[in-house]
Amino acid sequence: MDKHDAAQTLRFYATLLELTEETPFRARAYAGAARSLETLDEPWEELARSGRIAKIRGIGKGLAAALKQFAETQAFPELDELRSQVPDGVLDLLRLPGLGTKKARALWQKLHIASLGQLEFACRVNRLIDLPGFGLKTQQKFLEGIAFLRATEGRHLRHHALAAASALEKSLSKLSGVEKVVFAGSLRRGNEIIGDLDVIVQASADKHAELREQISKILQIEKSGKDEILRGRTTEGFEVELSLHDAASLPVTLLFATGSKAHLNELTQLAKKRGLALTNKNLKGRISTEGDIYRLLGMAPIPPELREGRGEIKRASDAPFPEAITSEDLRGILHVHTTASDGRSTLKEMALAAQKSGFQYLGIADHSQSAAYAGGLTPERVREQWKEINELTSELAPFRILKGTEVDILADGSLDYDDELLAGFDFVVASIHSGFRMTEEAATERLCRALENPHVDILGHPTGRLLLARDGYPVNMDAVIKCAAAHGKAIEMNSSPYRLDLDWRHLQTAQEAGVPVPLCPDAHDVNGLADIHIGVQVARKGPLLPDACLSTWSVDKFSEWTTSHNK
Numbered sequence: 001m002d003k004h005d006a007a008q009t010l011r012f013y014a015t016l017l018e019l020t021e022e023t024p025f026r027a028r029a030y031a032g033a034a035r036s037l038e039t040l041d042e043p044w045e046e047l048a049r050s051g052r053i054a055k056i057r058g059i060g061k062g063l064a065a066a067l068k069q070f071a072e073t074q075a076f077p078e079l080d081e082l083r084s085q086v087p088d089g090v091l092d093l094l095r096l097p098g099l100g101t102k103k104a105r106a107l108w109q110k111l112h113i114a115s116l117g118q119l120e121f122a123c124r125v126n127r128l129i130d131l132p133g134f135g136l137k138t139q140q141k142f143l144e145g146i147a148f149l150r151a152t153e154g155r156h157l158r159h160h161a162l163a164a165a166s167a168l169e170k171s172l173s174k175l176s177g178v179e180k181v182v183f184a185g186s187l188r189r190g191n192e193i194i195g196d197l198d199v200i201v202q203a204s205a206d207k208h209a210e211l212r213e214q215i216s217k218i219l220q221i222e223k224s225g226k227d228e229i230l231r232g233r234t235t236e237g238f239e240v241e242l243s244l245h246d247a248a249s250l251p252v253t254l255l256f257a258t259g260s261k262a263h264l265n266e267l268t269q270l271a272k273k274r275g276l277a278l279t280n281k282n283l284k285g286r287i288s289t290e291g292d293i294y295r296l297l298g299m300a301p302i303p304p305e306l307r308e309g310r311g312e313i314k315r316a317s318d319a320p321f322p323e324a325i326t327s328e329d330l331r332g333i334l335h336v337h338t339t340a341s342d343g344r345s346t347l348k349e350m351a352l353a354a355q356k357s358g359f360q361y362l363g364i365a366d367h368s369q370s371a372a373y374a375g376g377l378t379p380e381r382v383r384e385q386w387k388e389i390n391e392l393t394s395e396l397a398p399f400r401i402l403k404g405t406e407v408d409i410l411a412d413g414s415l416d417y418d419d420e421l422l423a424g425f426d427f428v429v430a431s432i433h434s435g436f437r438m439t440e441e442a443a444t445e446r447l448c449r450a451l452e453n454p455h456v457d458i459l460g461h462p463t464g465r466l467l468l469a470r471d472g473y474p475v476n477m478d479a480v481i482k483c484a485a486a487h488g489k490a491i492e493m494n495s496s497p498y499r500l501d502l503d504w505r506h507l508q509t510a511q512e513a514g515v516p517v518p519l520c521p522d523a524h525d526v527n528g529l530a531d532i533h534i535g536v537q538v539a540r541k542g543p544l545l546p547d548a549c550l551s552t553w554s555v556d557k558f559s560e561w562t563t564s565h566n567k
Contacts (some may be wrong), residue, residue, distance in 0.1 A: 004525070007033075007038045014027045018101035033059050033321065038344050041401055056251050057118040086177075089115030092115060093116065095116075098141055103134070106403065107566075110128060111131065121140060149476045156392050156417070156468075157468060158538070161238065165187060169274060175523065176210075177210065178211065179204075180202035182297040184257035186198075190538050192497075193468065195551060198240055198242075201215070204246055216465075229241050251292065254290055263309040265309060266309060266313050267313060286534075299313065324545065325545065325549055329552045332363065333529060334492075335363060335460065335492065336363065336365060336528070337365065337367070337406075337523065339391075340381065341375040341377060342374035343366070345391045345524075350526060351392055358528060359399070360400065361399065361402060363401075364385070365400065365427075367406055368405055369416055389403050402426040402427055406434070407430050411435045413447070427458065429459075432446065432464055437473075439473035441476075447475065450486050451483050452482050454565065458489065460492055460522075461522070462480060472501065476501075478509060481509055484513070488565035489565065493517050493535055493538070494520055494538075495521045495532050495538075496523075507544050508542055511542070516549065520535075
């Protein structure tokens with residue numbers, strides 16, 4: 001267990017304390033301890049066992065003793081005891097935007113609401129109106145939040161799906177007779193949101209019956225029946241649809257298991273017009289890959305990521321698709337955070353991790369001063385960080401560290417730092433982090449005004465969305481792209497799996513307008529740097545071409561580009 005895992009456990013304990021105790025003192029103590037743990041350079045277990053952790057601000061003797069026991073045993077009996085007192089449904093309430101532990105406690109303790117279903121009913125019959133701190137507007141907001149959760153139920157963020165798929169692949173690959181495990185559906189198409197996992201297991205026909213029995217146990221299927229498809233669930237809760245096929249039938253199976261309904265409908269209609277049935281029986285001996293199927297229909301092979309029914313079949317009939325970006329094309333990482341603001345890894349840790357991963361440069365972009373909730377940097381702290389970056393860059397040469405910022409776009413479209421300070425950065429990312437309740441016209445105007453500032457290089461997460469958590473503010477993205485093009489600016493595809501914003505559906509428009517699109521992981525610790533590869537997977541749906549992505553440029557080319565419009 002590292003310091004981040006320990007901090008997460010302490011935060012969860014603090015949440016349970018807030019839900020069960022009248023006074024918030026102990027909850028605040030544990031929440032503060034969690035923050036302190038994440039800033040430690042020395043392993044927290046050593047500090048806890050030695051007792052030196054008690055010297056850290058905010059951690060008293062009692063808390064230090066509890067942390068010592070936790071470090072030595074990896075057990076937390078007090079947490080387990082509290083967890084048994086709090087119904088699962090009460091914790092589900094915390095998933096609603098605007099419903100924190102204080103309100104969840106009031107609903108649970110005063111109205112005996114212990115699930116989202118009970119809360120929905122209570123809102124429908126106006127039972128929250130007389131509860132202090134609530135009211136009609138709160139009820140409506142909760143109902144909207146519940147509707148959002150219901151709409152996204154059974155859908156998963158891409159990185160969670162990838163982790164579940166990896167674990168399942170390891171389990172399946174160990175079975176005797178399995179030749180290959182392939183994931184299809186929305187996961188193979190590179191979608192940002194994944195429903196169930198579509199899995200194809202390649203094995204010779206004589207192994208299918210035995211494998212069905214073994215796979216049924218892995219997927220927790222009591223009776224698999226005679227259906228060709230095995231339907232079950234992973235230990236992580238992902239619904240799975242799995243089929244067994246031999247090598248000869250794999251291309252056709254993959255084709256139909258990968259494409260969206262719109263893509264497959266258009267493809268089969270085209271095949272019908274040409275007198276071709278897309279079946280294993282009819283195509284036997286005529287194909288060996290999925291690409292061969294498209295060639296039989298007189299078109300270039302369509303990459304899996306593009307099979308969405310968005311005009312790709314017509315485009316494939318005219319010319320081959322250009323090569324989309326791959327992880328091998330990447331040269332630098334822009335837009336990451338450190339412990340100077342709300343990051344969990346130090347500047348040096350981030351730089352060393354990027355260098356070790358084979359990148360040539362790293363662009364730091366900690367928050368600006370108005371983001372006090374995220375430890376935003378004052379101008380004085382900015383200049384201190386610049387000195388630290390200069391020293392570390394000299395130490396790690398030829399690896400480069402770029403001095404950047406993620407400056408807040410204020411309500412009127414102005415920026416959180418003055419022009420004199422902005423001029424000192426190597427690059428500037430401008431983002432909206434507050435005041436989301438805007439009309440489309442106001443949001444578009446706010447973003448465009450920021451892009452007009454000569455010191456801004458990149459527009460950050462342009463809609464502010466959090467996938468499966470909140471919709472972004474309404475934006476006329478075509479107008480924003482046009483504005484970025486007019487001023488020679490870039491729009492990032494924020495590659496955090498929680499954002500993936502710019503939406504991939506706008507990538508073609510951006511490229512046609514000449515607007516570069518960096519893939520920025522928005523990493524807050526060293527592990528988050530790898531999110532850039534999730535950005536690559538989703539950006540291939542554009543398809544985003546390598547030259548159109550700032551992250552593939554050399555540091556000199558990038559620096560020349562920022563200088564060209566900072567006049």
